[in-house]
Structures are given as structure tokens and as C-alpha cells.
Amino acid sequence: MAAWGERLAGVRGVLLDISGVLYDGGEGGGAPIAGSVEALARLKRSQLKVRFCTNESQKSRGDLVGMLRRLGFDISEGEVTAPAPATCLILKERGLRPHLLIHDGVRSEFDQIDTSNPNCVVIADAGEGFSYQNMNKAFQVLMELENPVLLSLGKGRYYKETSGLMLDVGPYMKALEYACGIEAEVVGKPSPEFFKSALREMGLEAHQGTRVLALVWEDPTCHGATGPVSHNC
Amino acid sequence: MAAWGERLAGVRGVLLDISGVLYDGGEGGGAPIAGSVEALARLKRSQLKVRFCTNESQKSRGDLVGMLRRLGFDISEGEVTAPAPATCLILKERGLRPHLLIHDGVRSEFDQIDTSNPNCVVIADAGEGFSYQNMNKAFQVLMELENPVLLSLGKGRYYKETSGLMLDVGPYMKALEYACGIEAEVVGKPSPEFFKSALREMGLEAHQGTRVLALVWEDPTCHGATGPVSHNC
Numbered sequence: 267m268a269a270w271g272e273r274l275a276g277v278r279g280v281l282l283d284i285s286g287v288l289y290d291g292g293e294g295g296g297a298p299i300a301g302s303v304e305a306l307a308r309l310k311r312s313q314l315k316v317r318f319c320t321n322e323s324q325k326s327r328g329d330l331v332g333m334l335r336r337l338g339f340d341i342s343e344g345e346v347t348a349p350a351p352a353t354c355l356i357l358k359e360r361g362l363r364p365h366l367l368i369h370d371g372v373r374s375e376f377d378q379i380d381t382s383n384p385n386c387v388v389i390a391d392a393g394e395g396f397s398y399q400n401m402n403k404a405f406q407v408l409m410e411l412e413n414p415v416l417l418s419l420g421k422g423r424y425y426k427e428t429s430g431l432m433l434d435v436g437p438y439m440k441a442l443e444y445a446c447g448i449e450a451e452v453v454g455k456p457s458p459e460f461f462k463s464a465l466r467e468m469g470l471e472a473h474q475g476t477r478v479l480a481l482v483w484e485d486p487t488c489h490g491a492t493g494p495v496s497h498n499c
Numbered sequence: 500m501a502a503w504g505e506r507l508a509g510v511r512g513v514l515l516d517i518s519g520v521l522y523d524g525g526e527g528g529g530a531p532i533a534g535s536v537e538a539l540a541r542l543k544r545s546q547l548k549v550r551f552c553t554n555e556s557q558k559s560r561g562d563l564v565g566m567l568r569r570l571g572f573d574i575s576e577g578e579v580t581a582p583a584p585a586t587c588l589i590l591k592e593r594g595l596r597p598h599l600l601i602h603d604g605v606r607s608e609f610d611q612i613d614t615s616n617p618n619c620v621v622i623a624d625a626g627e628g629f630s631y632q633n634m635n636k637a638f639q640v641l642m643e644l645e646n647p648v649l650l651s652l653g654k655g656r657y658y659k660e661t662s663g664l665m666l667d668v669g670p671y672m673k674a675l676e677y678a679c680g681i682e683a684e685v686v687g688k689p690s691p692e693f694f695k696s697a698l699r700e701m702g703l704e705a706h707q708g709t710r711v712l713a714l715v716w717e718d719p720t721c722h723g724a725t726g727p728v729s730h731n732c
Binding site: 392399402430 | 625626627628629630631632634635638639642656657663664665666667669670671673674675676677678679680
């Protein structure tokens, strides 16, 4: 592995994931991953621009940031790129009125959205909200539309909580895709549009040739990694 | 369309689906589809062998047949090919001990199956049993297995109840496939093995060159059909 100085040559900004990278969620709000609070503090002292790019869709940005600050992270709401606000922009641009299959914790992000007489479905990590009844309702709404539109906040397979692995939104997105014979539009990672919007918010552009690395402190007990791992976005 | 006499030339047996063909399920046990009770009686008076081939996995065969008899159908338990008993055979043959994600109504079919220390997951149309918690448990069982095996009783997308369309097992099978990165083994239609076992139970063999038609009395209000429709199995 190349030395870090060499690997970081030309890097202007750092996009950090949150869940599974800065902390693992779970009972009592979850716990920071060892080393992550200090690593973030060090990044912020550096010349690098730092932004958070998350698919978190169980909490509003305000609640997420509040929780992270209580865990010791130096983070503010304006530094977070998240799929719920990105989805609201799309809904407004396209005149879409969603049926929402989402967690109550993120519902406030959709306060300004017209949900009457729905002409699309928005699905997010609803957790316990993924009851048969709620899934069936979303399915029925889609089946009644001439041109069914399904927006999914991410397509993650699962995530790790302190109590174990938990199903993410992706499997439920796949379930509705199969049931209705449609393909969802994913808002959030790994959509290139989502990464680009995070870059714009950092004042960086991919076409500048700026190399952006996502630095993740993977949990060695989970993935067998022993330190930071880099991925090209 | 060719006359029925011509279409039935060489046909020795008839496999009938049940849900959506003989009756639509729903509140109070559901309702026969118009014409189906009389059509079955007429088939039974003919020279044709008749058998029922269903993916029903919310009820045991006993409960299913009891309900159909109350609705006026001439049917007995020994005439029904269903995925739960077929699955039990597979489990025994392969030494599999399932974690069951199934409807309570079909649980009695698995009474003789060892479910301790599971080494596979069996998923069926669990209806309201498809809670997030139950799905997550099935997911966790699969993720803990070195060689995860998922048996799915059918892969239907949805079915019609008197109250509307309802999600079937297929979407939930797809959800677990995606979450775990695996492919389920489908027991039931449209698996050729399942049709062959139904033929064997009728005393017919596909290699006899016997043409078997599935005659279905489709609900004209649902599918736009106006009479019997034939499908080659």
C-alpha cells in the first residue's frame, strides 16, 4: 500500500460516510467507531475540505447532527448531504406528490411536500415501518398509477447496528420493483448525481480533475480491515 | 379460437389452479369465481383426470380443502398438489433444518420437521407475518450460514383478494435474495419439477406425449377475459 502522503496527493476534499464509518447505530443512539472522532478532528484541522455524504434516511439532518455532536463529532447540519432533501428537490421539480413509506424520524424533511392524491411512491429505510400492511399500501398505490414512479432513498442491502445486521431500504425497493415490474430511481449513493451535488456543496467540481477519496475507518471486527480504506468515488 | 372439442383432442388430464381461478380469497373466506363450481363438476363428470395444483401457502391442505368444500367445490385433500408438502420432502432428503418464515395457517404442514439449529430458511406467503422483525430474523439466519439456502414456496408477485391486490411471497423472496446476494430455490409453480410431481400424482407422465392444459376461468372483471383460457404447462 502506498504511503498516505502519496495517496493523498492532489486530494482537495474528503467525503465522509456516517453510519458504519463514524458510528454504529443501535440502542441508546449507537456508539462511535474507535478512532473516528479523532480522525474527523484531524481532518478538520487539515487543508482538506470535509463534507458528510450519507444515505441515512431514518432521521432528519437536524436529529442526525444532534446525535453525532452528542457522541463528540465536530459536525453541523450544513455540512451534510442526505437523500431526503435531495428527494424533495426532485419531487418539486417534477410535480410529484408522494405516498411516503418512510421512518417517522425523517418525516419532518417532507413537511413542505404535497402528499395529497399521490402520483408516486417514495421509499426510505422505514425500519419497523416496513410492515406488510405498509408495503402493500405502497404496492397498491403504484399499481393504480398509469406510469408508476418509485423513488428510493438509497439502495443499501443492510447496515450494522450494535445489536447486529439490519435490513436496509434496498431489499424493500427490490420487492416493490419485482411486484410492480418497474425499476426504482435511486436518490442517494451510489447515484453519481448525488456525489456531484455533494461536491458542488463543497465548492469542488469533478471536472476540475480533483481526486476525491472517501476515507472510511472500517470496523475491524466487522470487515476484517485494519485501518483506513480508500475508495475512489 | 378453435372449437373446444378440437382444443381438447388428446388431453388426458386437467390441472386446476385454485386461488384466482376457482375462488378469490378475502374477508369471510372469499368467494367462488362465477362459473367455477359448475365447471369443476362438469370436468369431474368427464373422462379427464382432474387435479389441483396450487401455490397456496397460507393454509394447510386440510384447511384449504375444507374451505373450498364449504364454497361448494367437489375437492378432496388427496387431489391437491401444494408446495408445503413438496418442501417437506426436500428438507428431509437434504437434511435441512429450516427457519420458517411462513403463515401460521400452514405451520401444521411442518409439524414433523426439525427446526432446531437452522441451516436454511423457508419462506412462504406469510401475509401480515412479513413484519420487519421477521424479515430481519430470516436475513440474519441466512447471513450466519456459510452456505445460505433459501427455499421459497412459489414466487408469485401478487394475488387478488376481494379487497384488492395483495403482495405474494415473490417480492419478499427477492428482498432476501438481494440482501444476502443469493438465489432462492423455488418450490411450487412455475418449477417444472412441481408440475411433474402433480402429473405423477395423476398417474400421467409428460413423456407420454400427453398434452395437459390448465383450464382457468379467469375473472372477466379482473383480467378482461370472457371465458376459459388455456395455457400449455
